Amino acid sequence: MEIRISSEPTLYRAKFVVPVVADPIEDGALITSGREVWEVGPYKRVKKGFLGAEHDLGEVILMPSLVNVHTHLELSALKWRLTPSGSFVGWVKSLLRARSQISAGEAQKAAQEALKEMWHEGIGLVGDVGNTGLSIHLLREGPIPAVFFREVIDFTGRLNLKEFLKEGLEDEKITLSLAPHSPYTVSPVLLQAIKSWTRRFGLPFSIHVAESPEEVEFLLTGTGPIRLLLEERGQWNPNFKPPKMRPIPYLDRLKVLDAETICVHLVQVEGEEIEILARAQIKPCICLRSNTFLGVGIPPVPEMIEAGLKPCLGTDSLASNDRLSIFAEMETIHRFFPHISPKTIVLMGTLWGAEALKRPDLGGIWRGFRADLVALKLCEGTPKDLYEYVITVPKGEIIRLYG
Ligand SMILES: [Zn+2]
Structure with a gap:
């Protein structure tokens, strides 16, 4: 079910409002005007x-609508087509193979x-x-606001970033940025060049890492x-010296x-490496269902x-999640x-x-936030812990409220 938020000032009342940026409110209400939240609090x-x-x-x-910080819509046609092989590189190879057999029309429809x-x-x-x-x-x-990261893959050191940017990264509706695929598919110089470009424009930078x-x-x-995969794909750079670092x-x-760096996965992270991440205040993006599907391990989320x-x-893509x-x-x-x-x-x-994607107007309900909300029907009277209810109770119909 969907409710289009009126452009006229309107009051929405709910048994509970969970603003996330403040404590839950019983018999709560909010007033919206156009796309914005004006006021939140007890109904009275x-x-x-x-x-x-x-x-x-x-x-x-x-509650506010949810944020999926990392996915690959263009891989959606691979749903159910790949099985974990026990080897990460084995999975990458089967992904590349399966992807080459999918037509553009099929990929588009699935996305x-x-x-x-x-x-x-x-x-x-x-x-x-x-x-x-x-x-x-x-x-x-x-209808979903987005940051689209154009992915860069080049380990050979031959790619000229300026050429890449000519493709056009201007867009009114969605934020466009660049994302190097990973530390093992993008050369060190190119990684630094992409970071300096995103830094110059204040854009989020996203990379699969660890x-x-x-x-x-x-x-x-x-x-x-x-190394063998890079050689097979003509991506090996003979001048590359392994950093001998994790x-x-x-x-x-x-x-x-x-x-402004979103580190996607962070499964292979040890003790003092968490301190490095914390000092830099990077944004960890956890894709746990994908990690368990691929059997690569479990990220140390509590330690983070x-x-x-x-x-x-x-979620990562439908090639490693259902x-x-x-x-x-x-x-x-x-x-x-x-x-x-x-x-x-x-x-x-x-x-x-929302903070990781640099959208401070989303991810909460408070004055000045964009009115993009979700209403979950209560089926068991008053839950003991509203947050626990949100994450554990099977969802019936989710009502979308949007401007
Ligand atoms: Zn990914």
């Missing part, structure tokens, strides 16, 4: 003196379906990564299945880690939170890490994701 106070239209949503939890799924799953902001640009016009025409044991092996020794210290030495980092959530659902990701985080508070998990799925 918000109602006082308000003469506009009123809409009672009833027995629902009203459209996936976007629709995200909308129905209550997602109101997405970070989409692609190297074909296939999803750009879908995002532009669709995902598999094979990535660690390659950076430490310059050998292993990743992924996090390597990116730190290249000076690409800062508060303890160090003061604010992890956000991504759903693009942040509700499903939150539930999985809760199952794997029962000691992380449900409130923190909801922050990961909303506000912290």
Whole structure:
């Protein structure tokens, strides 16, 4: 169900409002005007003196829409086509093979379906990564605000970034940025060039990092299945000297880690490496359901939170996940890490994701935030912990409220 928020000032009342940026409010209400939230609080106070239209949503939890910081819509046609082989590089190879057999029309149709799924799953902001640009016009025409990261893959050192930027990164509706694929598929100089470009324009920079044991092996020794894959694909650079460092210290030495860097995965992270990440205030993006599908390991999420980092959530693509659902990701985080508070998990799925994508107007409900909301029907009377209810109770229909 969808409710288009009126452009006239309107009051929405709900059994509970969970603003995320403030404590939950029982018998709460908010007033919207156009796309913005004007006022939030207990119904009685918000109602006082308000003469506009009123809409009672009833027995629902009203919360901000969710944020999927990392996916690849253009890979959606690979849903159910790949099985984990026990080897990360084996999976990459089968992905490349399967992808080459998919027509542009099929890829487009699947991406459209996936976007629709995200909308129905209550997602109101997405970070989409692609190297074909296939999803750009879908995002532009669709209802979900987005950051589109054009993915750069070049380990040979031959790619000229200036040529790449000529493709045009101007767009009114969606934010466009660049994302180097990973430390093992992008040469060190190119990694630094991309970071200096995104830094100059104040854009988020996103990179897959510390995902598999094979990535660690390659950076430490310059050998292993990743080296063979680069050779097979004509991507090996004979001048490359392995840094003999693990992924996090390597990116730190290249000076690409800062508060505008989204580090996707962070599975292969050890003790003092978390301190490096915390010092740089990077944004960890956890894709736990993808990690478990590929069998690469489990990211140390509680340690990240303890160090003061604010992890956000991504689904990665349908080539390593069966759903693009942040509700499903939150539930999985809760199952794997029962000691992380449900409130923190909801922050990961909303506000912290919006911060990572540099959209301070999304991910919360407060004065000045964009009115992009989700209402969840309550089926069990009053829940003991609203945050826990949000992440664990099977969702019936999700009502979307948007401007
Ligand atoms: Zn990814």
